[in-house]
Amino acid sequence: MRTWMFWLVTAAVVACIFGLSRLVTNDYFFFAAYVVLQYVVMATAWNILGGYTGYVNFGTAGFYALGAYSSVVLHKLYAPPMVVLILAGGLVSGAIGLGMGYLTLRLRGVFFAIATLALAIVLETLITNWDYVGGSRGVYIIRPAAAPFFHGGYIQYLFLVMLILAGVAVCVARSIEHSKLGYGLATIRDDELAAEAAGVPTLKLKLIATVLSGALMGMAGAPLPYYITYLDPSSAFNLSLAVNSIAMPLVGGTANWIGPVLGAVFLATVQQIATVTISSALNLLFVGVILVGFVVIAPNGIIGWFARGKRRRQG
Amino acid sequence: MGVTLDLFLNAVTAGLLLGGFYAAVSVGVAISFGMLDIANLAHPAFIILGAFVAYILNDRFGFDPILTGILALPAFYALGTVIYRIYYYSFERRGEEALRGLAFFFGILFITEVALILVFGVDYRFVSAPYIGPSLHFGDVDLPMRMVVPFVVSLTMVGGLQLFLSRSFVGRAILAVSQDSLALKLMAINPIRIKSIAFAISIATASLAGACLIIIQPVEPSIGREYIGRIFAICVMGGMGSFPGMMMASMLLGVIESLTATFYGPSWSPAVAFGFLLLTLAFRPSGIMGR
């Protein structure tokens, strides 16, 4: 399928889903679906750098939280429309990704991974010490009552926003996959030294992937203050987000755009059920175990399992 | 002026004592990452685990934490063996260490933290011991015993390991395997076995390090994450696998953190380690450029 056609089909799917959602009357659906869609964006974003390029980002919570807190700052300044917030979130997180990438991407992948982890912790420290955004006490954001462009609650609007973001993320990932950039990223993942020798400008491409990945995560975090209405560092820099962003692509499959989507839908849904029925800590434990389990047993995720089975049958 | 000098001296002293402790915290990773090239992100989790083990035995039976740390060494050693086995069969053998291995250890870090939360909750836990509270005084400088004891234990442990690595047969084999697996094979020593021993030792250090930690400060499950930046900053700055380098880097970090905490506030400490790490990466000591 040509890339532009994919964008078109995705837009159509988004429109369909939104249309169907107008039939739903229970607000809880929108709250839950927002979370699932958010994970689709995060998992897809992570996979651009992780699955396509082979560089692991453990600090996804940091990029996400930057998006959320840049929204807080803008909201306090002059409360701009959602589009501005999202773009700002993307810009800030993308810039941080660029800066950190520039410092650490020349080194082995391990050091980049460690640096991302340390970065998330430092960002959390900085935010916790920043009173303007509430510091450790947190900040209250008033959620508007009604959706701006159509007849419905604001939560439905947030759902639509995240749905569109998810569509954009998936399209960006798919576009990369089938592009020259995608080829280059794959060579970096397969063998970085050989990629350099073949003429691939590895640093430049890694930076592009880091910026794209970080920006998408920042965009996913931008609407958070309105969703959650009370934002404090521990909810923005939340641990479950960090683990899930990695677990979902690893479970679903890292080779292409479908894996993170599958993994996100699967794991997020399971967790929503689990949080309600059992405790949320136990649910987190479950995700951690799943992550380790999949990494050890099925390194190519669910998709990889099927592909392996198919290959075996073909003989 | 006198007050500031006072503060300064105390901060530096506290920093040095802290630095000694940081060495104990990092020595495990100096072995696993510096010598075996296994990026064990989960090491802080084992330290916290060690701290909680010391807590339970202190709370229930009044055991001294250091004693617990020593008694638990075999258990941690066994745990290390098991984890290395899984790591080896899943990743090292397949040659895909990079992404999966990191995710594996991150998962373990996460699981350990959440399991501890489930069992102990998020409250801070602390131990009681006769040396927690009193201080030694040398003029204007205070040496809190709760820092001195871990300092001494840490240095003993690191020193002991250094002796072990340079004098004993197994220790020298570990140093050899960190440099040349092939040569080791030619000497008919199984490198896997040696690596397993080395990794197990690195996890065992977490037992004592954890005991030291809970003597110095109260512990709750999530503080492990603060230590990741510190540990790797120390190992990289110290030159991977070099004990003397690691000692110096630990001391330096301890002092800088202590000064920052005294003059700017303790909530900035995690940022110090990160700044340290970034500086290190900017100057790139040998061992971290692509192989």
Added chain:
Amino acid sequence: MEALLRVEKLGKRFGGFIALESIDLAVAPGERLGLIGPNGSGKSTLVNCISGTLRNETGAVHFESRKMDGLPPHQRTRLGLARSFQLPKPFHSMTVAENLHVPMLYTVNARRGMHLSNAEIDRRVDELLQQVGLAVKSDRRPRDLTQIEMRKLELARAMAAAPKLLIADEAMAGLSHTEVDDILSLLVKLNEQGITVVLIEHIMRAVMSFSQRLAVLVAGKKIADGEPQEVMRNPEVVRAYLGE
């Protein structure tokens, strides 16, 4: 005639270990240079320094009279300096054909004035595959290739970058007699097309038949450089290979 590649007093150390010491080497355009030396003498380190994978501490590398200092490997490849790896490093997730697409996309197309269409790239890849004898495996993954096919892929990928100079690092190690001849004739054909070739090898008959000039590296130093037969008669060289 100005040398195509000039290595001047190049030195490289790893901590306390001196891997290369003051290496001087010049390669003329169109030449077939052989580089030999015992294991551990620093041949691969030299290749890595020339290609930019490693940074040399002292000395300089000049290609077409341009200083290569600080240029990352991908830029050197784009300038026409290509190398193959001793242990083949194919891109595992791609097909054989796609492996060759990469240098065309990123090296050939990156050169000023070049813009190959996708169709043109496909055509060139097919041609190259025919040349090396891998056409029948063009849709397979590297894991489905035999040893010699991997070696050919490794060479083909370096060739796909349309280089002016190709450094072939031990491309024939472990191959059978006929397989060695196979690779050798490939390299000779390349040279006939005008590409300068530096052959790093242990297999003496290949080196002797291929090289117009021979250089010998022992323990990080160049101990001989000249006409192959003469070099092999050099007592130092004999000593290095047969021991004291």
